[in-house]
Amino acid sequence: MLLVVELMNYCGRRLMVGLVLLWIVPGCGKTRHPAPPAVTPIVLQTANGWSSAEPRIAMNPSGVAVSVWSQFDGTRWNVWSNRYLPGSGWQGPVLVEDDDLADASALRVAIDDAGCAFVSWYDSQGGYAYVNRSDASGAWPASPTLLASDSGQGIGMTDVAVSPGGIAVAVWFQKIGAHYQIWSRRYASPGGWAAAVRLDSMVAEDGADVSAAVDASGNAFAIWKQSDGVRWNAWVNRYTAGAGWGAATALETESTGYAGLLSMAFDAAGNAMAIWQRETGTPGTPTRIRARRYVAGVGWDASHVLLDDPAAGSASWCHLGFDGSGTAIAIWMQYDGSRTNGWSRRYVPGAGWTAPERFENNGPNIFLPELAVSADGSAVATWASSTPARSDAWASRYTPGGGWTAGSLLESDDSGNVYDPHVGMDDSGRAIVVWVQVMNALTTMLARPY
16 A cells, blocks of 8 residues: 655646645745845756756765756656756756656656766656666766566656765665565666665565665665555665665554655764654644664664654654764754744754754745755755745755854745755755746746855
């Protein structure tokens, strides 16, 4: 059984994620907006007269960035990219794949220190999972690598992660027989993509919503939600460089509720942190944000930590990342009964988790916040606001010693709604935010520095 919630539908394009609870309510009181931004967003997509969706961006330590999105051509949705080079800017839109069988969906992107980018996706009708890798100059092979074919049964969301040195792990969930299983393939040069390996161990239940992380030594984690026939729990599997994948391990074995929106990140020393949300009872009950730390050479902490304040309302849509010192920053959104706010906590090595604090204070409800963390200790959160009139793109910045800014409006075009903003950062704290916005009846792929 797969549990999915339709978050939005723009231009006929559905974005599907697992077990998300959202509260979009009209803004209360007066909404005070900062002055319009001094930087005008630029259009990244090709001018073919059709809409774009699913914006994503990855940025390496030196500031080279790759943004990807799906764009309609009148018949199907294709994968496109645009590469950013410090000092010269965006290089122009490039088609990433030549699969004309079905729509590309659920795009993910990662980039290594050399500037080689990886993008994964699945086609929503044909039942195939793909990945493609650009070289350091930004050139994409004409044909992507086929990760898996579903033989007519079903393939779900993919993810891809890469180490600084270019070792990548792609993951996906796939229906084989009566149930969905978790699978992975690993990329290394020379050699290319290795054979697929199954990561879960359940015989008669489903796994879904898998994501991946890779550290500087080529070790990796995959994290997913696993059904036990009654509920969904958080599970992981670790890849150890030189040894391979281990056994699937439960991060929690709760008797109530459902886990979802799971992700992981590594620090520079090979320690890791998992984060996920969990409903406290049956579907529709309040959700909490949980995290659990992995220490390299030691293993997992004894139990997870509750990150959000239950008194502040139901929480969802969580993300985290590490800076160069091993400090983790986590964000989520939380509904307090009147509006949806953005919250954050930091994990400081040797001290533990700081108290929850707001990462925005700008009035409108926030929607689907995303996060990037820089090696210099700074971070940027971005989100779409939600008011009765429209949705806008916003961002706030965290600086060590200074905390979070109140939030800044990224665009001043009030003609159409903003959807799905994402952010990338380099090691010096430079950030780029991408999103799609309705302009002249089309959703258009936009970007601006922040």
